[in-house]
Amino acid sequence: MTEQPDPDNLRQAFRVAVERHHFGNLEAAAAAYRAILTAEPAHAGALHLIGVIAGQRGDHRGALAWIEESLRHDPLSPEAHHNLGFNFERLGDFAQACDSYRRALALRPDYVEARSNLGNVLGELGQWHEAIEHYERVLARDPANAAAYNNLGNALLNQRRPSEAVAAYRRAVELRPDHVNAHSNLLLALNYDPQVEPEQLFAEHRRWAAAHAPPAFAVNNPRGADDPHRRLRIGYVSGDFWRHAVATFFEPLITHHDRSHFEVFCYANTMRIDEVTRRLMAAADHWVSIAEIGDSQAAEGIRRDGIDILVDLSGHTARNRLTLFGLRPAPVQVTWLGYPNTTGLDAMDYRLTDRIADPEGASDETYTEQLVRLERPFVCYRPPDEAPPVSAPPALTQDHVTFGSFNSLIKITPDVVRLWSRILSALPESRLFLKARQLADCEARTELLSQFAHNGIAADRLDLAPMVIAKVEHLDMYRRVDIGLDPFPYNGATTTCEALWMGVPVIVLRGKRHAARVGASLLMAVGLDELIAEDEDGYLQRAIGLARDRRRPVNLRFGLRDTMRGSPLCDAADFAVAVEGAYRSMWQAVFRMRLTR
Numbered sequence: 001m002t003e004q005p006d007p008d009n010l011r012q013a014f015r016v017a018v019e020r021h022h023f024g025n026l027e028a029a030a031a032a033y034r035a036i037l038t039a040e041p042a043h044a045g046a047l048h049l050i051g052v053i054a055g056q057r058g059d060h061r062g063a064l065a066w067i068e069e070s071l072r073h074d075p076l077s078p079e080a081h082h083n084l085g086f087n088f089e090r091l092g093d094f095a096q097a098c099d100s101y102r103r104a105l106a107l108r109p110d111y112v113e114a115r116s117n118l119g120n121v122l123g124e125l126g127q128w129h130e131a132i133e134h135y136e137r138v139l140a141r142d143p144a145n146a147a148a149y150n151n152l153g154n155a156l157l158n159q160r161r162p163s164e165a166v167a168a169y170r171r172a173v174e175l176r177p178d179h180v181n182a183h184s185n186l187l188l189a190l191n192y193d194p195q196v197e198p199e200q201l202f203a204e205h206r207r208w209a210a211a212h213a214p215p216a217f218a219v220n221n222p223r224g225a226d227d228p229h230r231r232l233r234i235g236y237v238s239g240d241f242w243r244h245a246v247a248t249f250f251e252p253l254i255t256h257h258d259r260s261h262f263e264v265f266c267y268a269n270t271m272r273i274d275e276v277t278r279r280l281m282a283a284a285d286h287w288v289s290i291a292e293i294g295d296s297q298a299a300e301g302i303r304r305d306g307i308d309i310l311v312d313l314s315g316h317t318a319r320n321r322l323t324l325f326g327l328r329p330a331p332v333q334v335t336w337l338g339y340p341n342t343t344g345l346d347a348m349d350y351r352l353t354d355r356i357a358d359p360e361g362a363s364d365e366t367y368t369e370q371l372v373r374l375e376r377p378f379v380c381y382r383p384p385d386e387a388p389p390v391s392a393p394p395a396l397t398q399d400h401v402t403f404g405s406f407n408s409l410i411k412i413t414p415d416v417v418r419l420w421s422r423i424l425s426a427l428p429e430s431r432l433f434l435k436a437r438q439l440a441d442c443e444a445r446t447e448l449l450s451q452f453a454h455n456g457i458a459a460d461r462l463d464l465a466p467m468v469i470a471k472v473e474h475l476d477m478y479r480r481v482d483i484g485l486d487p488f489p490y491n492g493a494t495t496t497c498e499a500l501w502m503g504v505p506v507i508v509l510r511g512k513r514h515a516a517r518v519g520a521s522l523l524m525a526v527g528l529d530e531l532i533a534e535d536e537d538g539y540l541q542r543a544i545g546l547a548r549d550r551r552r553p554v555n556l557r558f559g560l561r562d563t564m565r566g567s568p569l570c571d572a573a574d575f576a577v578a579v580e581g582a583y584r585s586m587w588q589a590v591f592r593m594r595l596t597r
Contacts, residue, residue, distance in 0.1 A: 010036060010039060010040060010043070013032060013035065013036055014036055014043070014045055014046065016032060017029050017032030017033050017036065017046070017049070018049065020032060021049060021052075021053070026053050026056060026057070029049070029053060030050055030053050033046040033049055033050040033053075034046075034050065037050075042073045043073075044070045044071075044073040044074035044077065044080070045070070045074075047066055047067070047069050047070035047073065048066070048067055048070035048071075048074075048077065048079070048080045048083065050066050051063045051064070051065070051066025051067035051069075051070065051083065051087075052067075052083055054066055055083065055086065055087045055090070056292075057292070058271060058289070058291070058292045060087040060090045060091050060271065061087075061091065063083075063087040064084065064087050064088070064091075067080055067083055067084045067087065068084065071084070076107060077107075078103075078104040078105075078107040078108040078111055078114065079104070081100050081101070081103040081104035081107065081114075082100070082101060082104040082111065082113065082114045082117070084100040085097040085098070085099075085100030085101040085104065085114070085117060085118075085121070086117065088100060089117065089120070089121055089124075090271055091271070091272075092272050094121045094124040094125050095125065097117075097121045098118065098121045098122065098125065101114050101115075101117050101118035101121065102118065105118065110141070112138055112141060112142060112145070115134050115137060115138050116134070116135070116138050116145075116147060116148055116151060118131075118134055119131040119132075119134035119135045119138075119151055119155065120151060122134070123151075123154060123155055123158065125440070126437045126438055126439075126440030126441055126466060126467065127440065127441055128155045128158045128159045128438065128441045128443070128444060129159070129441050129442065129443035129444070131151075131155045132152065132155045132156065132159070135148050135151050135152040135155060136152070139152070144175055145175075146171075146172040146173075146175040146176035146179050146182065147172070147179075149168045149169070149171045149172035149175065149182070150168070150169065150172040150179060150181060150182035150185060152168045153165040153166070153168035153169040153172065153182070153185055153186075153189070154185065156168055157185075157189050157192075157410055158408075158409070158410060158437075158438050158444075159438070159441070159443065159444055159447070160409055160410060160412065160413075160438075160444065160447065160448070162189055162192055162193055162410075162413075163193075165189050166186060166189050166190065166193075169182050169183070169185050169186035169189060170186060173186065177211060178211075178212070180212045180323055183208050183211065183212065184208065184316035184317075184320060184322070185316075186204070187201075187204055187205055187208060187316045187341070187344075188316050188317060188339075190204060191340060191341060191490055191515050192410055192411065192413065192489075192490050194413060194415055194488070194489045198362075198366045198512060198513045199366060201341060201366065201513070202342060202344075202365075202366040202367075205316075205341065205342050205343065205344030205368070206344050206368070207344075208316075208344050209326075209343070209344035209345050209346065209368070212322075212323055212326065213322060213323055213325070213326025213344075213345050213346075213347065214326070215346040215347065226591075227591075228584075228587060228588040228591040228592075231260070231261055231262065231263060232261065232262050232263070232308045232309060232583060232584070232587055233262075233263045233265060233305065233306055233307050233308050233309075234257075234262050234263070234264055234265065234307070234308070234309050234310075234311065234583060235265040235266075235267055235302060235305065235307040235309070235310045235311065235330065236250070236254070236264070236265070236266050236267065236311045236313055237267045237269065237290075237310065237311065237312055237313065237314070237321050237324065237325075238250070238266075238267075238268065238269065238270075238312075238313035238314055238319075238338065239268070239269035239270045239291075239314060239318060239319020239320065239321075240270070240313065240314065240317075240319065240338065241266060241268045241270065241276070241277050241280050242270065242272045242273065242274045242276050242277045243274050243275070243276045243471070244276075245493065245494040246313055246314075246337055246338045247276050247280065248381065248382055248494050248497075249337055249379045249380060249381065249382070249493075249494075250280075250313060250337065251276070251279065251280065251283070251382050252380040252381070252382045252572035252575060252576070253380065253572070253575060253576055253579055254266075254280060254283045254284060255283045255572065256572045256573050256575070256576035257576055257580070258576070258577075258580060259285070261580065261584075262580060262583070263285050263286075264283075264284050264285045264286070265284065265285065265286040265287075265288065265305055265307060266280060266281075266284040266286070266287050266288065267288050267289075267290045267298065267302070267321075268287065268288070268289050268290065268291065269290055269291050269314075269319050269320075269321050270291055270319055271289070271291050271292075286305070288301065288305075290321065290324075295321070295323050295324040295326075295327055296327070298321070298324050298329075299324060299327040299329035300329075302329035302330060303329050303330075307329065307330045308330065308331065308332060308587060309330060309331075309332040309333075309334060309583050309586060309587065310325065310329060310330035310332070310333050310334070311333075311334045311335070311336060312325055312333070312334070312335040312336070312338075312343065312348070313336060313337050313338045314338040314339060315335060315338050315339020315340075315341065315343055316339055316341070316343070317338050317339050320338075320339075322343055322345060325343070325345060325347055325348055326345060326347050327347075328347045331590055332349055332350070332586050332587060332590060333345075333347055333348050333349050333350075334348070334349065334350045334351070334352060334369075334372075334583075334586070335348050335350075335351050335352075335369060336351065336352040336378075337352075337379065340490070340513070340514045340515035340518065341513070341514060341515065342366065342367040342368050342369060343368065343369065344368055345368060345369075346368060348368060348369050349369060349370060349586070350369050350370050350371075350372050350582075350586055351367055351369035351370070351371055351372065352372050352374060352378055352579065352582060353371055353372070353373055353374070353378045353514065354373050354374050354375075354376065354377055354378040354521055355373050356377075356517060356520050356521040356524055357378055357514050357517045357518055357520075357521045358371055358373065358514055358517070360373070363513075363514070366513075372582050372585075372586075374578045374579070374582065375578065376525075376568045376571075376574065376575065376578055377521050377522065377524075377525040377568055377569055377575075378521065379493070379521075379522075379569075379575075380569065380570065380571065380572050380575035381497040381501075381564070381569050381570055382570075382572070383501050383564070383565075383570065384471055384475065384498075384501075386471055386472040386475075387472070387475050387501060387502070388472060388475055388476050388479075388502075390502060390503040390557060390558060390560075390561055391478075391479035391502075391503070392554075392557070393482045393503075393553050393554055393557050394479065394480055394481070394482055395482045395550075395553070396554070399429060400427075400429040400430050400431055401427060401429075401430045401431075401482045401483065401547040402430070402431045402432070402433055402463075402480060402481055402482050402483075403420070403423065403424075403430060403431070403432045403433070403481070403482070403483050403484070403485050403543070403547075404432065404433040404434070404435075404478070404480065404481030404482075404483070404484055404485065404499075404504070405432075405433075405434055405435075405484060405485045405486070405487060405492075405495070406434075406435045406436065406474075406477070406478075406492075406495050406498070406499070407436065407486075407487050407492045407495050408436055408437065408438065409434075409436045409437075409438040409439065409444060409448065410438070410490075411487035411490045411491075411492070412434070412436075412448070412487055413487070413488075413489075414451060415488075416487045416488060417448075417451045417452060417455060418455055419536050419539060419540065420432060420452075420485060421452055421455035421456060421457045422455075422540055423485070423540055423543045423544065424457050424461060425456055425457070426540070426544050427544060427547055427548075430461075430547060431461050431462070431463065432457075432461065432462050432463070432485075433462075433463040433465070433477075433480050433481055434448075434462065434463070434464050434465070435464075435465040435466070435467065435474075435477060436466070436467065437466065437467040438466075439464050439465060439466045439467075440466035440467070445464055448462075448464070449462065449464075463480070465477065474498075475498060475501075475502055478498070478499060478502035478503070478504050479502075481499070481504050482504070482547070482553055483504065483505055483506075483507065483543065483546055483547060483553065484496070484499040484504045484505065484506035484507065485506070485507055485543065486506050486507060486508040486509065486519045488508075488509040488511055488516055489511045489512075489513065489515060489516040490515045490516065491508060491511075491515060491516060491517070491518040491519035492506075492518075492519065493518050493522070496508070496518075496519055496522050496523075497522060497569070500522075500526060500528075500560050500564055501560070501561060501564060503556065503557035503558060503560045503561060504557070504560075505528065505531055505546065505553060505556045505557075505560070506519070506523070506528075506531060507531050507533065507539055507542050507543045507546070508520055508522075508523055508531060508532055508533065508539075509532075509533045509534075509535070509536065509538075509539045510532055510533065510534055519532070520532045522569060525567055525568050525569040526560070526563055526564055526567045526569055527563065527567065530542070531546070
């Protein structure tokens with residue numbers, strides 16, 4: 001007969017294990033949980049918490065297995081359902097995470113953390129209206145919850161309520177001055193506001209740096225700077241090494257780096273892995289995950305790796321590690337690509353750009369970084385392998401022209417709606433096709449239609465579609481668009497390149513700051529200067545003129561893909577040479593500086 005474990009001994013062992021876990025001794029806690037499971041294999045608490053430890057170590061799939069087993073024995077544990085949702089969320093399975101958080105709340109309606117996390121995944125699913133309801137319920141219960149204000153700001157911004165979003169972010173920072181993500185989100189939101197001048201944006205970025213990344217001492221590179229021509233170690237830091245706009249423009253560089261002169265390290269601040277991640281992993285010489293470690297530990301690792309030039313690809317966007325750069329783990333630090341403004345950091349030495357996106361003169365005064373202007377576009381586009389063939393313009397078989405924009409609705413400001421409405425009014429038979437992630441939210445759709453109606457455009461002249469998952473399906477939707485319309489003052493980038501690749505010409509408005517000049521940089525790279533407007537009236541005239549010219553859109557449609565292939569915008573080899581030349585110049589500047597000491 002098998003001896004039964006003593007319940008009192010098991011309870012005491014479990015209390016000790018939980019205490020070790022609470023104080024961060026994961027090894028001892030895991031060993032104690034396993035000992036409990038040896039005595040009682042169906043111990044739901046031990047199964048659950050060993051799963052939590054697996055998740056804390058980054059093994060989210062293993063965590064799911066442990067927690068799901070615990071729920072077989074105790075299906076009424078709100079904590080287990082919540083932690084199951086957390087691990088689904090970390091793996092990018094937002095629908096499953098949503099279900100798990102809802103189960104946790106059904107069992108415990110006052111579970112603040114589960115309600116906040118449910119709001120987060122609802123946002124990932126584009127259901128911002130419901131997300132806002134959950135954040136407001138959290139704040140009704142806990143008015144000093146800075147994290148909830150930050151999350152509320154994210155949801156409001158995606159509902160095209162930027163002034164309310166900025167107020168929520170500011171409240172989060174007031175409540176928790178060390179809430180670095182809320183402060184970065186505030187900066188990102190301000191980039192969408194056409195009323196904020198570049199000088200104001202610069203001052204806000206400096207405030208962020210003063211609060212979260214005060215000046216650090218320069219580091220000594222363990223490999224030294226005694227040879228300006230030696231092989232350099234380049235480190236790239238990003239949370240977007242997956243099917244993301246940043247990866248679209250980063251992949252051409254990493255795959256064309258000259259490995260005889262540059263050794264490439266990727267420091268990934270995400271656990272998400274997809275087919276793009278695997279391509280980037282294969283292209284890198286070294287791949288290091290920093291998603292689960294703090295800045296100090298990551299900085300120590302970067303120093304041990306002997307990185308000569310460390311490159312930030314995020315700026316103040318999600319999953320950034322700018323505070324890591326504030327520790328200055330590398331002698332040369334550069335920002336590029338992911339964010340259309342300065343980082344504000346004293347520790348960020350350079351920013352890669354071009355003369356169209358950042359003209360010489362006034363632009364230099366609103367960056368803490370020294371601007372390095374490439375003699376070509378500051379990005380290189382990698383066309384998607386799965387892109388369908390270019391289709392005929394829909395206007396050829398219909399009695400109207402269809403304008404379109406697949407940009408985030410956050411960029412579709414009231415000024416943009418007003419100008420696009422003027423275009424539609426001037427062409428009474430024309431239509432507008434908009435596709436965006438936020439259009440999955442009924443409230444967002446209703447509000448957008450209301451704004452167009454206020455400008456005299458009936459709902460039946462607009463076609464609205466939410467985001468689709470499959471890239472080929474997304475690109476195929478351009479067959480419904482004759483002419484693309486770029487938003488302002490925050491232009492599209494990936495969306496513009498995709499539209500051009502699918503044969504759709506895009507009208508852009510050149511503005512006063514980098515975010516408002518990216519469209520001009522892209523169009524000039526492919527020889528479409530004629531589609532760049534300097535003011536709203538010029539934008540209107542170009543859109544109307546192209547719509548009335550039956551021949552020009554057709555010629556553009558079938559020639560754009562070949563034009564792009566032969567343009568600097570898609571010349572990855574030339575782009576890599578230009579960037580590597582910039583890196584070499586940066587490194588030689590370090591060498592010269594050390595010679596003069």
